[in-house]
Amino acid sequence: xxxxxxxxxxxxxxxxxxxxxxxxxxxxxxxxxxxxxxxxxxxxxxxxxxxxxxxxxxxxxxxxxxxxxxxxxxxxxxxxxxxxxxxxxxxxxxxxxxxxxxxxxxxxxxxxxxxxxxxxxxxxxxxxxxxxxxxxxxxxxxxxxxxxxxxxxxxxxxxxxxxxxxxxxxxxxxxxxxxxxxxxxxxxxxxxxxxx
Numbered sequence: 001x002x003x004x005x006x007x008x009x010x011x012x013x014x015x016x017x018x019x020x021x022x023x024x025x026x027x028x029x030x031x032x033x034x035x036x037x038x039x040x041x042x043x044x045x046x047x048x049x050x051x052x053x054x055x056x057x058x059x060x061x062x063x064x065x066x067x068x069x070x071x072x073x074x075x076x077x078x079x080x081x082x083x084x085x086x087x088x089x090x091x092x093x094x095x096x097x098x099x100x101x102x103x104x105x106x107x108x109x110x111x112x113x114x115x116x117x118x119x120x121x122x123x124x125x126x127x128x129x130x131x132x133x134x135x136x137x138x139x140x141x142x143x144x145x146x147x148x149x150x151x152x153x154x155x156x157x158x159x160x161x162x163x164x165x166x167x168x169x170x171x172x173x174x175x176x177x178x179x180x181x182x183x184x185x186x187x188x189x190x191x192x193x194x195x196x
Contacts, residue, residue: 004026009027012026013027013067013075028061034079034080035056036053036056039053039056039087040158055086056086059082059086060082062082063075063078063083066082143155143185146191151181151185154167154178164178164179165178
C-alpha cells in the first residue's frame with residue numbers, strides 16, 4: 001500500500017468514507033501504533049491491555065468514519081481524541097458495571113486515589129480531554145519522581161509498547177529483573193494513590 005503514503009490523510013479519509021475499503025484499512029494500519037501506545041499508557045491506570053487495545057481500535061475506526069476536515073482539526077488530532085475517548089469510556093463502563101477497576105493494581109474508586117477522576121471522565125468536548133491529558137501527564141511526572149533511573153527506563157520502554165522480555169534484551173537484564181521492576185513501579189504508583 002505504498003502508493004497511498006504520499007496522499008494526505010484528509011484525502012485518504014474522504015476516499016475511505018466514499019467506500020474505498022483498502023484506504024480505510026491503510027489508515028487503520030497507519031495509526032495502529034498510536035492506539036497501542038495509548039492503550040499501554042492507560043494499562044497502568046486501569047485496564048486489561050488487550051481490551052484497551054480493542055477499544056482503542058474501535059475509536060480509530062470511528063475516527064475514520066466520522067472525521068470532518070471542515071471542523072478544523074487534523075485527522076491525527078481527531079483520531080487521537082477518538083481513541084482516548086473510547087478507552088476512557090471503556091474504563092468508565094467497566095467501573096460502573098463491575099464496581100471495580102479494570103485491573104487490580106490501583107482502585108480507581110478509592111476516594112483518596114489521585115486517579116479517581118479517570119472513572120468520572122465524560123469526554124464531551126476536546127477541552128475536557130486536554131485537561132484530562134494534562135492531569136495524566138502531571139500524575140506521570142509524580143510517578144517518575146518516585147522511580148529510580150532504572151525503573152524510569154523500564155517504565156518508558158513499557159509505555160512505548162515494548163513487552164518485558166524485549167525490554168530485558170534491550171537493557172541486558174534478565175526478564176525476572178524487568179518483571180520485578182514493573183512490580184516495584186506498580187507498588188510505587190499504589191503508594192502515590194495512598195498518599196493523597
